[in-house]
Amino acid sequence: MAEECSQATQTQTQNSQVEWSQHNTPTIIPNIWGRIYATKGRHCWKEVPSSESPGYYDLIKPEFTLGRALNCSFVMKKDIIKDDIIKNVSKLHFVLKRDTSEPLSPAIITDLSYNGTYVNNVKIGKGNSRVLDDNDEIAITHPVVKIFVFKDLLKNEQDKVPKEISQKYYISRTLGQGACGLVKLVVDKTKCVQYAMKIIKKSRLTNGHMNNLNDPAKIMNEINIMKALRHPCIISTEEVYDSPDTVYIILELMQGGELFERITKHGHLTERLTRFMLRQMVLAVRYLHSKGITHRDLKPENVLLEGKEEETLVKITDFGLSKFVGEDSFMKTMCGTPLYLAPEVLRANGTRCYGPEVDVWSLGVIFFICLVGYLPFSADYKELSLRDQILSGRFRFSQAHWRGVSPAARQLMKRMLTVQAARRITLDQILQHPWMQDAEVTARVEELLCRNIQSRNVMELTISSTTFTSSEEDTSSNTDNTTVIAVVAKGKRALSDSYSSCEPIPKKLRVDMFPMVVREPDGEDTSSGHSAAYSVE
Numbered sequence: 001m002a003e004e005c006s007q008a009t010q011t012q013t014q015n016s017q018v019e020w021s022q023h024n025t026p027t028i029i030p031n032i033w034g035r036i037y038a039t040k041g042r043h044c045w046k047e048v049p050s051s052e053s054p055g056y057y058d059l060i061k062p063e064f065t066l067g068r069a070l071n072c073s074f075v076m077k078k079d080i081i082k083d084d085i086i087k088n089v090s091k092l093h094f095v096l097k098r099d100t101s102e103p104l105s106p107a108i109i110t111d112l113s114y115n116g117t118y119v120n121n122v123k124i125g126k127g128n129s130r131v132l133d134d135n136d137e138i139a140i141t142h143p144v145v146k147i148f149v150f151k152d153l154l155k156n157e158q159d160k161v162p163k164e165i166s167q168k169y170y171i172s173r174t175l176g177q178g179a180c181g182l183v184k185l186v187v188d189k190t191k192c193v194q195y196a197m198k199i200i201k202k203s204r205l206t207n208g209h210m211n212n213l214n215d216p217a218k219i220m221n222e223i224n225i226m227k228a229l230r231h232p233c234i235i236s237t238e239e240v241y242d243s244p245d246t247v248y249i250i251l252e253l254m255q256g257g258e259l260f261e262r263i264t265k266h267g268h269l270t271e272r273l274t275r276f277m278l279r280q281m282v283l284a285v286r287y288l289h290s291k292g293i294t295h296r297d298l299k300p301e302n303v304l305l306e307g308k309e310e311e312t313l314v315k316i317t318d319f320g321l322s323k324f325v326g327e328d329s330f331m332k333t334m335c336g337t338p339l340y341l342a343p344e345v346l347r348a349n350g351t352r353c354y355g356p357e358v359d360v361w362s363l364g365v366i367f368f369i370c371l372v373g374y375l376p377f378s379a380d381y382k383e384l385s386l387r388d389q390i391l392s393g394r395f396r397f398s399q400a401h402w403r404g405v406s407p408a409a410r411q412l413m414k415r416m417l418t419v420q421a422a423r424r425i426t427l428d429q430i431l432q433h434p435w436m437q438d439a440e441v442t443a444r445v446e447e448l449l450c451r452n453i454q455s456r457n458v459m460e461l462t463i464s465s466t467t468f469t470s471s472e473e474d475t476s477s478n479t480d481n482t483t484v485i486a487v488v489a490k491g492k493r494a495l496s497d498s499y500s501s502c503e504p505i506p507k508k509l510r511v512d513m514f515p516m517v518v519r520e521p522d523g524e525d526t527s528s529g530h531s532a533a534y535s536v537e
């Protein structure tokens with residue numbers, strides 16, 4: 001291998017584009033993030049390189065480019081590569097990058113050529129990127145024209161997760177730590193899409209008995225329920241890996257941080273922004289309830305934001321976790337500091353004698369904090385124990401903080417923090433409450449929801465029934481092996497979507513409707529209709 005690269009080495013040195021490593025380069029130098037070795041296949045190199053060359057190139061700068069252009073890090077020239085190959089090499093054929101300022105970031109290769117860059121015989125495709133793994137082979141113009149083998153010289157955490165995960169995902173830095181375990185940034189190696197991976201240690205024993213967390217059928221059932229949930233304001237679950245003592249949940253990545261941080265940064269939120277956030281939270285929880293799921297652990301830390309902008313999508317996370325950690329340990333965690341817990345949950349004493357209204361209470365606590373920036377119930381308020389404050393619904397009312405808040409907002413907060421669950425305001429009533437009536441906010445939320453739905457390929461429809469049945473003639477296949485389903489409902493408009501992962505084709509879809517406005521490319525709103533989040537029944 002050392003021999004074969006010298007011609008390329010000399011060319012590089014003459015052009016001063018890059019400097020090949022010297023003979024005695026120590027194996028690991030801290031700022032070298034990778035190394036590319038010329039491959040043994042000699043067909044692409046014109047001459048057999050001299051034995052003087054080390055046969056590899058150390059990647060130090062954050063970016064390495066290869067192509068025919070003279071400003072590439074590695075210039076492909078006629079005198080180093082065979083003529084029949086060089087003619088198919090693009091001026092800028094591929095770029096190899098690593099964000100060395102970011103710990104545990106992956107090496108990424110981006111194909112910039114129509115004639116193709118291949119990794120382990122698989123074409124990346126022009127404009128596409130993928131993560132490069134240790135020992136990956138890079139070929140250009142054709143899978144057999146292998147030119148480099150990549151060696152990853154940075155420490156990584158691939159071996160800390162089961163192989164089936166590390167084969168598909170690159171394990172990057174830690175995003176945070178919750179009561180259930182770590183959350184890691186991971187990157188899908190072939191699609192180069194980032195996700196958050198939640199690592200949950202199972203509590204295997206409950207009350208001295210093995211619980212059913214190790215029953216694969218039950219776990220699979222929970223996994224399928226979580227994966228079927230699709231709503232713009234619910235963090236989507238990409239995949240779940242179940243191992244005897246740990247569950248790994250691959251989740252949609254949120255880049256905007258927690259709602260909690262947003263509140264603490266500003267002290268509190270304006271009424272308009274609170275309305276904007278609450279509307280989305282209510283829609284999300286209403287969707288969960290429609291699927292028979294009570295969240296039970298709603299708190300600002302479980303409300304994540306899509307982007308850094310002020311008006312961004314809000315997404316709820318951490319639903320259904322009790323199924324993986326066990327009811328006992330879930331309750332223990334929740335009741336540890338029950339700041340957001342409804343009175344009926346405290347009264348239930350570990351039994352599940354309460355309904356979905358508990359989520360309205362928790363939303364009420366979040367609503368309270370958004371408006372005034374302090375907790376309604378806290379162990380720091382010494383007049384009553386935290387438990388008694390909640391059980392009696394006696395929230396702390398600071399005149400100084402509430403003075404600037406509208407009477408309608410105060411009234412809504414009180415209706416949400418109503419001790420008697422049966423008298424508590426419902427989610428639908430919240431949406432209809434006078435304080436929530438703000439056409440601008442409603443339209444902005446709908447715009448964000450629709451944009452999110454459209455980016456997931458769910459197309460617009462103008463029908464109002466909620467369950468549709470597909471028929472044979474409604475389905476067809478497109479070219480890239482995904483099945484396109486067209487569901488014609490009541491002879492009106494069609495819902496189309498591709499089900500690449502759904503085999504066999506579902507016969508029934510449940511569709512949750514959202515009002516939407518169709519926006520033309522010129523920005524004009526032309527028609528209104530409904531958009532849908534759907535799941536297979």
Ligand SMILES: Nc1ncnc2c1ncn2[C@@H]1O[C@H](COP(=O)(O)OP(=O)(O)OP(=O)(O)O)[C@@H](O)[C@H]1O
Binds near residue numbers: 182254304317318
């Ligand atoms: N999908 C995600 N995208 C980006 N960051 C996330 C995602 N999920 C969790 N995080 C971050 O990881 C950290 C830990 O999250 P996690 O949900 O495990 O704990 P928590 O909600 O803070 O506490 P608890 O475990 O008690 O619910 C948080 O800082 C959170 O912001």
